[in-house]
Amino acid sequence: MTSTPISDYAVLGDGRSAALVSRSGSVDWLCLPDFDSPACFAALLGAPEHGRWLLTVQDATEIDRTYDGDSFVLRTTYRTPTGLARVSDAMPTADGRADLVRRLEVLEGEVVVEHEWVVRFGYGKVQPWVSRIPDPGSPYGPQALRAVAGPDSLVLRGTRLPSSDARARRHRDVFTAAAGDVVDLALTWSRSWLPVPTPLEVGDRFERTAHQWAGWAEGARYDGPHRDAVTRSLLVLRLLTHSATGGIVAAATTSLPEDFGGERNWDYRFSWLRDAAMTVEALLASGFRDEIAAWRDWLLRAIAGDPADLQIMYGIDGRRDLPESELDHLPGYAGSRPVRIGNAAVSQVQNDVLGEVMCALDVARDAGLPETPNSWAVQRHLLDDLVEHWRRPDRGIWEVRGPEREFVHSRVMSWAALDRGVRAVEVHGNDGPVDVWRRTRDEIHAEVLERGWDAELGSFVQYYGAQHVDAALLQMLQVGFLPPDDDRLAATVRRIQRDLGVEDGLILRYSTEATADGLRGEEHPFLVCCFWLADALARIGEVDEAVALFDRLVATRNDVGLMAEEFDPHSGVMAGNFPQAFSHLGLIQAAHSIAAHSGGTAP
Numbered sequence: 001m002t003s004t005p006i007s008d009y010a011v012l013g014d015g016r017s018a019a020l021v022s023r024s025g026s027v028d029w030l031c032l033p034d035f036d037s038p039a040c041f042a043a044l045l046g047a048p049e050h051g052r053w054l055l056t057v058q059d060a061t062e063i064d065r066t067y068d069g070d071s072f073v074l075r076t077t078y079r080t081p082t083g084l085a086r087v088s089d090a091m092p093t094a095d096g097r098a099d100l101v102r103r104l105e106v107l108e109g110e111v112v113v114e115h116e117w118v119v120r121f122g123y124g125k126v127q128p129w130v131s132r133i134p135d136p137g138s139p140y141g142p143q144a145l146r147a148v149a150g151p152d153s154l155v156l157r158g159t160r161l162p163s164s165d166a167r168a169r170r171h172r173d174v175f176t177a178a179a180g181d182v183v184d185l186a187l188t189w190s191r192s193w194l195p196v197p198t199p200l201e202v203g204d205r206f207e208r209t210a211h212q213w214a215g216w217a218e219g220a221r222y223d224g225p226h227r228d229a230v231t232r233s234l235l236v237l238r239l240l241t242h243s244a245t246g247g248i249v250a251a252a253t254t255s256l257p258e259d260f261g262g263e264r265n266w267d268y269r270f271s272w273l274r275d276a277a278m279t280v281e282a283l284l285a286s287g288f289r290d291e292i293a294a295w296r297d298w299l300l301r302a303i304a305g306d307p308a309d310l311q312i313m314y315g316i317d318g319r320r321d322l323p324e325s326e327l328d329h330l331p332g333y334a335g336s337r338p339v340r341i342g343n344a345a346v347s348q349v350q351n352d353v354l355g356e357v358m359c360a361l362d363v364a365r366d367a368g369l370p371e372t373p374n375s376w377a378v379q380r381h382l383l384d385d386l387v388e389h390w391r392r393p394d395r396g397i398w399e400v401r402g403p404e405r406e407f408v409h410s411r412v413m414s415w416a417a418l419d420r421g422v423r424a425v426e427v428h429g430n431d432g433p434v435d436v437w438r439r440t441r442d443e444i445h446a447e448v449l450e451r452g453w454d455a456e457l458g459s460f461v462q463y464y465g466a467q468h469v470d471a472a473l474l475q476m477l478q479v480g481f482l483p484p485d486d487d488r489l490a491a492t493v494r495r496i497q498r499d500l501g502v503e504d505g506l507i508l509r510y511s512t513e514a515t516a517d518g519l520r521g522e523e524h525p526f527l528v529c530c531f532w533l534a535d536a537l538a539r540i541g542e543v544d545e546a547v548a549l550f551d552r553l554v555a556t557r558n559d560v561g562l563m564a565e566e567f568d569p570h571s572g573v574m575a576g577n578f579p580q581a582f583s584h585l586g587l588i589q590a591a592h593s594i595a596a597h598s599g600g601t602a603p
């Protein structure tokens with residue numbers, strides 16, 4: 001069976017979890033109640049029998065979809081030879097519940113509607129008991145469908161419910177509807193031992209949900225080109241933020257492949273300090289403050305304890321154990337196996353992470369977020385620990401599963417961590433052993449210039465002794481490791497373009513041939529690196545080139561403004577987890593940078 005293109009999906013979210021809905025109305029991915037809960041619809045990584053919820057119009061000749069303004073209320077319009085109908089989808093926000101509501105309205109003529117409900121708990125593995133239950137007082141009708149297995153319960157309410165097709169182990173309904181007809185459906189998750197939650201008023205929830213998202217988006221501060229794209233990317237970052245805990249997931253999915261048919265399939269439904277710190281910077285640059293305080297609180301809880309125990313990532317709630325395992329019962333997206341849950345990168349040493357965290361907290365301090373005694377004490381300890389350990393080899397920003405190296409990017413970010421620590425003392429009046437930090441910072445700087453630069457290649461390199469580049473080196477400009485007019489930076493940017501460029505100015509993050517990443521297969525251009533390239537070009541004064549690349553990158557988004565981790569310009573296909581925070585924060589950051597360097601809004 002061929003997989004639905006990743007770009008065919010739109011995302012819904014409620015600040016706790018997210019759903020992917022295909023262009024033709026199939027909810028193929030949904031984990032409830034939280035991003036990292038087991039999926040109850042997992043057709044994304046298999047087939048319809050792994051769980052999905054389809055509400056579509058047959059024989060459509062045209063399908064258009066859009067979000068309702070600056071929200072995640074999705075409107076999909078189907079035109080057929082005989083009529084026109086619209087399906088609205090949303091996950092209501094800010095009520096502590098876990099619901100997905102859908103409404104079908106026939107606008108013209110007659111259409112044939114197809115409705116199919118296939119629940120499989122446990123990532124497509126567990127077939128539940130499904131029964132009709134009385135639902136007294138419900139505005140939908142006297143009965144509802146309830147699916148139960150183990151700890152999970154899903155209730156489907158509707159003004160028209162599908163019937164059991166026991167042989168196919170699904171519920172299904174195909175019917176003709178005429179102009180003026182409306183079908184409302186509401187799906188609600190709960191713990192199986194608790195009473196069934198009360199019904200939601202569907203119409204009201206679409207409006208309220210749209211209003212809540214739009215109200216949040218109104219806080220955005222960006223005045224430059226592609227404003228809509230920046231706003232949508234900001235919304236995606238908010239969608240990936242868990243409202244209750246402040247944890248920020250790297251993406252809404254697991255195991256959408258970087259290499260179709262290959263093994264580069266990872267679970268991103270966790271909070272990487274790196275990705276979250278960059279998310280925080282993108283939100284701060286765009287005027288948002290509340291999420292920053294919430295994330296810092298999350299960070300302090302997650303990393304509490306001995307600084308030596310710092311992990312590079314945590315669960316949404318700050319838990320430390322994220323054991324990686326493989327789901328053998330799922331065939332994988334486009335046959336890409338294994339499907340993984342959990343992530344073994346959790347136990348890796350990645351020395352860049354503290355740099356990203358300290359840079360984000362530095363920007364937050366500049367924006368006026370007051371330090372608490374605890375927040376600064378934790379940073380002090382982490383910096384003191386870095387002074388002891390910055391020389392250790394690591395797995396780097398790309399989490400290679402090959403040998404540990406002395407990655408130049410990791411060194412640069414260790415420099416950045418100490419540099420921001422020194423600033424916190426000198427500019428913001430915090431206390432700390434600033435002489436030691438300054439001395440170590442300068443030592444790292446001198447070492448990178450000596451061992452990280454290859455005169456023959458005319459570029460900084462991926463790790464000491466390497467003769468190839470890495471797109472992460474573009475961050476040298478962002479963190480101010482050298483002044484932007486230093487020739488070595490411009491030369492590195494040009495070398496990255498030459499050696500990692502694929503087509504249309506898009507670049508790989510590294511060469512899989514030159515980098516021992518411990519994996520088989522190849523990759524496609526990595527979108528956050530492409531945005532870093534646009535940013536770097538703007539910073540070295542090549543603003544026109546930056547703008548042209550940025551325009552090209554914005555055009556890789558799908559029809560509802562979403563991006564996966566990677567994009568193949570040859571085939572126009574998206575790859576990797578979706579939607580991914582990295583790609584969206586890259587867009588926001590590059591937009592601000594280009595605007596600032598072309599005389600627009602300062603970042």
Ligand SMILES: OC[C@H]1O[C@H](O[C@H]2O[C@H](CO)[C@@H](O)[C@H](O)[C@H]2O)[C@H](O)[C@@H](O)[C@@H]1O
Binds near residue numbers: 268274275399
């Ligand atoms: O491709 C190899 C690695 O891929 C994942 O890491 C990537 O995603 C992370 C989350 O967005 C990001 O922080 C990291 O920089 C990326 O390389 C995966 O989680 C790793 O286990 C895997 O080795």
